[in-house]
Amino acid sequence: MISxxxxxxxxxxxxxxxxxxxxxxxxxxxxxALWGERGEKWSPTSRLPDFSFxxxxxxxxxxxxxxxxxxxxxxxxxxxxxxxxxxxxxRALETVSGGAILVPAGRYKITEILYIRKGNVVLRGEGPDKxxxxxxxxxxxxKPNSGATTGGRPTSNYSxxxxxxxxxxxxxxxxxxxxxxxxxxxxxxxxxxxxxxVKTGQRVEILQEDAxxxxxxxxxxxxxxxxxxxxxxxxxxxxxxxxxxxxxxLRLERPLRTDIDPRWKARVRVFQPSVTEVxxxxxxxxxxxxxxxxxxxxVGFNPLTFLNAADCWARNLRILNADSGPFLKGNFIxxxxxxxxxDRSPDKSGNQGHHGFTLGDDTLFQDFDFRFRFVHDISVENxxxxxxxxxxxxxxxxxxxxxxFPYSNLYTDID
Numbered sequence: 001m002i003s004x005x006x007x008x009x010x011x012x013x014x015x016x017x018x019x020x021x022x023x024x025x026x027x028x029x030x031x032x033a034l035w036g037e038r039g040e041k042w043s044p045t046s047r048l049p050d051f052s053f054x055x056x057x058x059x060x061x062x063x064x065x066x067x068x069x070x071x072x073x074x075x076x077x078x079x080x081x082x083x084x085x086x087x088x089x090x091r092a093l094e095t096v097s098g099g100a101i102l103v104p105a106g107r108y109k110i111t112e113i114l115y116i117r118k119g120n121v122v123l124r125g126e127g128p129d130k131x132x133x134x135x136x137x138x139x140x141x142x143k144p145n146s147g148a149t150t151g152g153r154p155t156s157n158y159s160x161x162x163x164x165x166x167x168x169x170x171x172x173x174x175x176x177x178x179x180x181x182x183x184x185x186x187x188x189x190x191x192x193x194x195x196x197x198v199k200t201g202q203r204v205e206i207l208q209e210d211a212x213x214x215x216x217x218x219x220x221x222x223x224x225x226x227x228x229x230x231x232x233x234x235x236x237x238x239x240x241x242x243x244x245x246x247x248x249x250l251r252l253e254r255p256l257r258t259d260i261d262p263r264w265k266a267r268v269r270v271f272q273p274s275v276t277e278v279x280x281x282x283x284x285x286x287x288x289x290x291x292x293x294x295x296x297x298x299v300g301f302n303p304l305t306f307l308n309a310a311d312c313w314a315r316n317l318r319i320l321n322a323d324s325g326p327f328l329k330g331n332f333i334x335x336x337x338x339x340x341x342x343d344r345s346p347d348k349s350g351n352q353g354h355h356g357f358t359l360g361d362d363t364l365f366q367d368f369d370f371r372f373r374f375v376h377d378i379s380v381e382n383x384x385x386x387x388x389x390x391x392x393x394x395x396x397x398x399x400x401x402x403x404x405f406p407y408s409n410l411y412t413d414i415d
Contacts, residue, residue: 032048034046034047034048035048043186044186044187044188044255045184045185045186045187045255046186049257049386049408049410050254050255050257051386051387051388051408051410053254053332053362053386054332054362054363054364054386054387054388054410055332055333055334055362055363055364055388056311056312056313056332056333056334056364057311057332058332058362059364063279063313063315063334064277064279065100066098066099066100066120066122066279067099067100068099068100068101068102068124069096069097069098069099069100069101070092070095070096070099070100070101070102071092071101071102071104072085072088072089072092072101072102072103072104072108073088073104074092075088075089075091075092075095076088076091077089077092077103077106077108078106078108079103079104079105079106079107079108080106080107081106081107081108081109081132081134082109083109084109084110084111085108085109085110086109086110086111086112086114089108089110089114090112090114093114093115093116093121093123096121097118097120097121098120098121099120099121099122100121100122100123100124100279101121101122101123101124102124102126103123103124103125103126103131103133103283104125104126104131105125105126105127105130105131106130106131106132107132107134107286108131108132108133108134109134109136110133110134110135110164111135111136111137111142112142113139113142113143113162113163113164113165113166114164114165114166115166115168116165116166116167116168116275116278117168117169117274117275118275119169119274119275119276119277119278120276120277120278121277121278121279122278122279122280122281123165123279123280123281123283124279124281124282125281125282125283125284126282127282127316128282128283128284128316128317128318128339129284129318131282131283131284132283132284132285132286133283133284133285133286134286135164135285135286135287135301136288138158138287138298138299138300138301138323139156139158139162139164139299139300139301139302140156140158140299140300141299141300142300144156145157145158145162145300147159149296150230153296155296155297155298156298156299156300158298158299158300158302158323159296159297159298159300159323159324159354160324160327160354160355160358161305161327162300162302162305162327163302163303163304163305163326163327164285164300164301164302164303164304165280165303165304165305166304166305166307167275167278167280167304167305167306167307167309167312167330168275168307168308168309169273169274169275169276169307169308169309169310169330170273170274170275170308171205171269171271171272171273171274171308172272172273172274173204173205173269173270173271173272174197174269174270174272175267175268175269176192176196176197176198176204176267176268176269176270177192177193177194177196177267177268178192178193178262178265178266178267178268179191179192179193179206179260179261179262179266179267179268180192180193180248180262181262182259182260182261182262183256183259183260183261184256184259185255185256185257185258185259186255186256187255187256188243188251188252188253188254188255188256189249189250189251189252190206190249190250190252190256190260190268191248191249191250192248192249192250192268193248194248195247195248196245196248196250196268198242198245198250198268198270199242199245200242200243200244200245201241201242202241202242202270202271203239203240203241203242203270203271203272204239204240204241204242204250204252204268204269204270204271205237205238205239205268205269205270205271206236206237206238206239206240206256206260206266206267206268207235207236207237207265207266207267207268207269208235208236208237208258208260208261208264208265208266208267209233209234209235209264209265210233210234210235210264211263211264211265214228214231214234215263215264216234216236216258216261216264217231217234217405219258219259220234220236220258220405220407221405221407231404231405232404234383234404234405235383236257236258236264236383236385237361237383237385238256238257238258238260238385239271239331239332239361239362240252240253240254241253241254250268257385257386257408258407271310271331273308273309273310273330273331274308275308275309275310275312276309276310276311276312277311277312278306278309278312278313279312279313279314279315280304280313280314280315280317281313281314281315281316281317282315282316282317283316283317283318284317284318284319284320285303285304285317285318285319285320285322286320286321287301287320287321287322287323288301288321289321289343289344290321290344291344291345292342292344292345292346292347292351292352292353293347294347294348294349294351295347295351295354295375296354298323298324298353298354299323300323301321301322301323301324302322302323302324302325302326302327303317303319303322303325303326304326304327305326305327305328305329306326306327306328306329306330306333306360307329307330308329308330309330309331309333310330310331310332310333311331311332311333312330312332312333313333313334313335313336314326314333314334314335314336314338315334315335315336315337315338316336316337317337317338317339318338318339318341319338319339319340319341320341320342320343321341321342321343321344322340322342322353323353323354324353324354324355324356324358324374325338325340325353325355325356325357325358325374326338326357326358327355327358328357328358328359328360328363329358329360329382330360330361330363331360331361331362331363332362332363333360333363333364334363334364334365334366335357335363335364335365335366336364336365336366336367336368337367337368338357338365338367338368338369339368339369339371340353340356340368340369340370340371340372340374341371341372342371342372346372346373349375350373350396351373351374351375352372352373352374353372353374353375354374354375354376355374355375355376355379355400356370356374356376356377356378356379356394357377357378357379357389358379358380358381358384358402359378359379359380359384359387359389359409360384360387361383361384361385361386361387362385362386362387363387363388364387364388364390365378365387365388365389365390365392366388366389366390366391366392367391367392368389368392368393368394369392369393369394370392370393370394370395370397371394371395372395373394373395373396373398374398375398376398376400376402377394377396377397377398377399377400378397378398378399378400378411379400379402380400380401380402380406380409381401381402381403381404381406382403382404382405382406383404383405383406383407384406384409385406385407385408385409386408386409387409387410388409388410388411388412389409389410389411389412389414390410390411390412390413390414391412391413391414392414392415393414393415394414394415397414399411
């Protein structure tokens with residue numbers, strides 16, 4: 001579409017143009033009238049957004065396989081399913097940098113949350129059929145975080161967030177200043193109030209926050225918001241590489257996903273998360289086989305989360321008996337080849353978990369297999385945009401456009 005990363009991006013662009021329809025035991029894939037056969041009818045200002053930047057490094061390069069730099073057994077892990085291996089994993093994660101930590105075949109008991117707060121580290125098993133991480137305690141027991149639903153019902157905040165492997169970063173990029181003039185969706189140029197101290201090739205993030213009249217929210221929903229009295233302030237985030245700088249004018253690599261307007265406090269900062277290049281791969285996450293008691297009873301048996309991280313991945317995972325699956329609250333992350341299984345007895349609605357997978361911004365979820373039903377199988381929320389769920393299947397999938405203005409996300413080629 002726009003990118004120099006032709007092969008990977010082209011595949012996602014084509015997926016954005018497909019309409020996939022299933023009828024009984026047959027299926028049909030047609031192209032959208034907004035796309036044409038090969039994208040000849042598409043334009044950046046059309047109703048079909050550009051999804052081709054979703055995933056690890058926007059799909060420009062394959063997910064890497066860094067060399068092994070450490071082994072959890074060398075830090076004291078037993079992997080016998082009985083000994084507590086938490087301390088060994090913590091030491092390994094604190095010590096190893098610039099490569100992978102091997103988790104050899106075995107069953108490793110972990111009783112605390114494992115935090116990854118630095119980049120360039122991969123936690124790598126020998127395969128989901130060989131390497132298992134056992135988590136006998138939920139996050140609510142480990143680190144209580146009580147909350148309530150919007151209706152006031154007491155619950156754990158881990159019902160909809162967090163993970164027992166927690167990849168956590170912060171935004172460290174410098175603020176470049178405010179946007180001077182309005183720019184419309186589908187265009188490529190943003191004008192700042194003053195010349196920006198940014199170089200060609202850098203990535204920037206454009207942030208906006210709604211005005212009192214909720215005009216940004218109205219824009220996101222094209223005037224079809226319905227009742228907004230209970231909706232919090234809308235915010236948007238958009239990340240792009242800068243292709244050119246002409247004084248206060250920035251030419252972006254990709255078309256704007258929304259209008260940009262000074263009345264929405266539009267500002268620009270360097271996109272520089274503190275945690276990048278983290279991978280979780282070739283593992284099973286196993287949780288206790290306890291009955292699923294229903295919506296908002298979850299205690300935080302969640303495998304992993306990415307928070308304020310970018311250019312990361314998780315792949316080739318089996319998730320067994322989870323309350324929820326991965327939560328992504330970052331950018332340009334790929335999660336692929338994930339199998340969900342559960343031996344838990346279901347609640348009265350037939351569910352065995354809460355959120356199966358929650359997408360972030362410009363994230364890619366693909367090649368997944370849901371073998372039981374969550375309350376919300378694939379979720380987008382809190383302004384998530386530009387993300388893609390593709391090439392997956394499930395027994396009874398809920399495509400969950402959840403709360404707080406998610407927009408411009410794609411579900412494609414899903415059974």
